[in-house]
Amino acid sequence: MATTTDAAEPRELLTVNMGPQHPSTHGVLRLELTLDGEVVVKCRPVIGYLHTGIEKTFEAKTYVQGVVLTDRMDYLNPLGNNLAYALSIEKLMSCDIPPRATVLRVLLAELTRLASHLMFVGSVALDLGASSPFLYCWREREKILDFFEGISGVRMMTSFIRPGGLARDIEPPLLAQISTFIDAMPAYIDSYEGLLTGNPIFRERTEGIGLLPADEALALGVTGPALRGSGVALDIRKANPYCGYETYDFDVPTGTVGDCFDRYLVRVAEMRESVKLCRQTLDSLPSGAVQTSDRKVMPPPRAELAKSMEAVIHHFKLWTEGIRPPAGEAYVGVESPRGELGFYIVSDGTGRPIRVHERAPSFANLQALPRITEGGVVADVVACIASLDPIMGEVDR
């Protein structure tokens, strides 16, 4: 940082790097900030620090192995990513999913959304200097991760939703625990709101900060809570329902002015909607199988292998070649906690895809960061990043 005093230049601009190792950048986001005193003149996000070539790796994996990679893209929404990937392959294969699996998928996707928004509420408070909400949010998030451990054996990288259904059924005792937790959740959300929503310091730091008008949000490709905070009621779950979302009763909360506070309020309201959705799935859970009976997608049960030669052949083909969707392409967009998440999968009829592309909501949302930070002060950049809730694993892939 060279400091020169030149009479011809009344204001000296200073360029500073924020990140890639900065606690508020939620991973490895680097911002090149050009500052005029405390005011941000220019903000240039630099990404790629977490690029691991996931889209290339997909091309060398079978379709089922690819599920594992989807967890690692948006690591706060593993089941939602599994779901989008599975739905896309099922579209290619025209494969039907049993009703129990569909309802459980909605339950899992909404639990993941709760966990992700809990992380958001905790981290936005932490970034703005309030450390206690983080601890309370983490307490509830741990419970959800414990459920994930109960169903899949893994807390975060679940790989539980597979093409053709679920990896296995969820046992009734665990469903009862989830039910108890869901009943208690609204009171927890009230307590977070008690700590933050009416908190004068929190409101001072977020109200009127990072304004994003609706038309600019749309032009920049922003989706999810960041777009709904600007007042555009676009939710893929409502607009283009998948997994039977049209049969559930839930609202799409929207903001009014599109500042950081609106984006916070939308996410908190979404947590309440997710609780409603979880309750409805638990109340309407049908019995039956959780995997499709299509033996080209899901392997036969173990018991069948001892009796049926056909089952042995299917088992062998699935374990050597994997799923072979017919040549073609499919894009399925779902509503992730961060916006429109879509998997575009191109198959050439073999056991490995020739292209898997993730339309990552964080990647598009992050493009709005210069728009909402420029003209503000440098201390508000932290609030702006937090309010977009980017996940770098998904941005960089």
Next chain:
Amino acid sequence: MAVEPVAPLGGLFEPELVSIGADGIPTVSVPLAELLDTIAKVRGPLQHSRFVDVTAVDRLSRENRFELVYLFYSMELRSWLRLKTRTDREAPSITALVPGANWFERELYDLFGIEFQGHPELRRIMLPDDWQGHPLRRTEPLGAEPVDFTVTRKVYGHDD
């Protein structure tokens, strides 16, 4: 993929250009020269104004190997529309029409080496600026470290 005219698209495009994919999204394939005009049509009369995504598929065996796949969404009709074109290296940038395509085109430049004409800042986005090659091309190997076993000496060519 069945080639049949799609009701809202039938009037604007030749039926043989329009198809419906396995996912039910209408797909229009146009030559590269007509890309910008077609995007104007898609976003104007066809109401699919929200840009969702652009990506590429490397169809190595064909002429004009890169297939650019644009995806637009209509807030009114609540539907997606896919637009395809082919190129071997260059394509017009749509950032003037859609600012949100900026990073998507940079990513394609970085990972596929497709040069978008008129892009305001066509630099690498994922990989370091001094990186050689474009990893998502089908010609790029997946990446492996040559290991010096006797059985691999012939493969990697260091047989001394």
